[in-house]
Amino acid sequence: MPSSTTERGAGPGTEVVERLTAEWAEPPTLRGWFSTVDHKRIGRRYLVTAAVFFGFAGFSALAMRTQLAGPEAEILSPGEYNQLFSMHGTAMIFLFSTPMLFGFGNFLVPLMVGARDMAFPRLNAFGYWVFLFAGLFMWASVPAGAAPNGGWFAYVPLTDERHTPGLHLDVYTLGLLFLGISTSAGAINFIVTSLKLRAPGMSLNRVPVFVWAIVATSFMVIFALPVLNLDNALLFLDRRFDTRFFDTDRGGNVLLWQHLFWIFGHPDVYIIVMPALGIVSAVLPVFCRRGIVAYPLIVLSVVAIAIISFGVWVHHMFATGLPQLSYGFFSAASTIITIPSGLQIFAWLATMLLGRIVVRVPFLFVVGFIVTFVIGGFTGVMFALTAFDQQTTDSYFVVAHFHYVLFGGAVFPILAAIYYWLPKISGRMYSERLGRYAFWLIFVGMNLTFFPMHVSGLLGMPRRVYTYPGGLGWDPWNLLATVGAYVLGLGLLLVAVGVVHALRRGAPAPDDPWGGDSLEWATSSPPKPYNFPVLPRVHSLHPVWDPRTAESTGPGATEDRILTDGRQTLFTSELDGRYERAVRMPEETLKPLVAAIGLLTVFVGLLFAWYWVAAAGGALFAGTLAGWLWPAHRTPEEAGVPA
């Protein structure tokens, strides 16, 4: 039962709060800005940086739509167009979606599980700096005219040295390898945080769906990303050092690139969509005033999707002439994976049906998500049929499909999340009216942009053409899409205006403006550096609606969950969330930043073939790491050495 009015415990005394503040507060200096390890600050940075990269990629898209508004336009040259669509796709996938969702994960996972920070706070800071530098590394190539230009999946032989000379594809391979370090580190951090740092009593069946989704995503990253890294490393070696992996004259094979790319690439679709589905499962029930329906089934379907997603990659390659038998297998797997996805949709519908709906902006975006994602899923099922796929592959129908899936499946939930958690992140309420305008502009603009692409695709318009002749029946659909893109852009601009307006003029947000059920609503808005003065003891799946959990942070709270002696948080057991022990968390430090600068030097050195610079960067990285992990000096007694 939602009862946001349940009395919370009075909490610990001011003396405890003062001691916690003294331990956890970071100095408000410039150095403090660079050395922070607070997951909330790092999470905010992820969100802002990813949003800026989204802006860059969005402007690239607007430029392309302007070029395509009518036939034979000459606003962009073919070369510029190639770079823009390649950077648009690469940035939206790698530099926006995943980092944005990791940003929410960074801010929310420790709060949702009732911890004081991530399991590895310094690694977390390092991951952010690497993400920032990798993003700048790739975007800097655009003004230099050396941006990737082989599409976001960069098929060989188009992308080998002979057919695409210059730095373009080296920026791509090295940039993604660099970024991969950040993503892998983040994934490991999420899994370990969710396994070990949950509040006592939070057994696996009480973990919020959003955290489950982040963990499942992280496991997909662990298994999928190394394959992409290998692919990029091989391409870099082929281009730079004349190895022969993709060189058919010397026994290499170009299909290896596609296999490796899509072994990563299809799980990556779910790496992007899964946390977004988690956001929906967090936001939707709150505006239906009840707990989510079929929690165990949703969790099972999250896990099932994570596993099955590794068995569907060949459906991206139905047009490459592989054996028919393999098509049968992958077609079946691609059809099966719609079952757990559909199950989640029905669970949300049931939640709405059984709840009492309160329409606010986050809820509107969730509904927008359901509508567009179902359309995208529908065309997705069509692609699972090999015969249909072979007719429409590389046409605008594909572009329409994956924008419905990714804009519908990821951007709508991200926008819902921005409005839903902005009060928690910033301590300010947004303007409901501005938010509704933004929603309708985005919803209309999105459909106006991408729905006509289904038609132009079926009429035979190929993707990735920089212009087209008139009179093929494509003109009106392209014009509609361009108008839609500007409407969509206006709507997104309104979101940015709404956020800035909230930060500047917004009314102060209460701790729990929505009557939410997960633990981030049980602390102040914005949360204090130590998150919770008392780490709660969790008694149900809906801890904030549960009086016993609220009571556990009240006056009777025991010292072993307050922990004021240094920066401390709790380890609990992986499955049952049994109390294990208190552990010390690290202080702020500049080492993550220095290590990331070392890596940036490595990748810049590799890009320009300044190998001594790269070696120096490697030495800086290794040296910083050696100091970072250097064991604190212990007396023999402390280390437990017998006399």
Added chain:
Amino acid sequence: MTERGEGILTAATRPTGLATEEPVGRSTGWWGVMLFLTTEGTLFAALFGSYFYLRFQHGAPWPPDGIRQPELLLPLIMTAVLVPSSLPVLWAEAGIRQGRRWQLRAGLFGTLVMGGTFLGLQGVEYSGILREYTFTTNVYGSLFYAITTFHGSHVAVGLLMVCWLLVASLHGSFGPHRYERVRIVAYYWHFVDAVWVAILFTVYLSPRL
């Protein structure tokens, strides 16, 4: 009880001592290294998968272009050096668990010598094979050098980590309550050894099948 023994007792029974030392459950460090090795293992698995994919797409003869079957003598010697190098690490870890710091140092030193020998032998092997073919000769050469160099660089990183541990242990940072870093490096080292066995089968033995 000796004075020193009492010191240990108080250090171990202070509230923070009790709170932080109690060896309950897996640590975050253990989980972190296991996940790191999982992702590394996936990378090697993808590399081996690529080897077999390229080999079978290429068809016979393999190795192509008249390159001879890989020699086995040297790789078997390298195996005999690298795989047992996990033993001194195990011995070192067992030592520090009992508080015998000298055993930790001696074990790490033994691993350092064996791992260094392995890298030296790899250099000897390369100097012979480079005269026959290089990584630009054909796809077989590219695979051979990429796989072995990638593994060799892992051995080199492992050796750097062992050196780092050795220096830290000379500073006296480790003891029965404080040896997690030793364990983590040990896991990494065992992993690098296990990967070598997979390389022995993939690169050296499988072409003969």
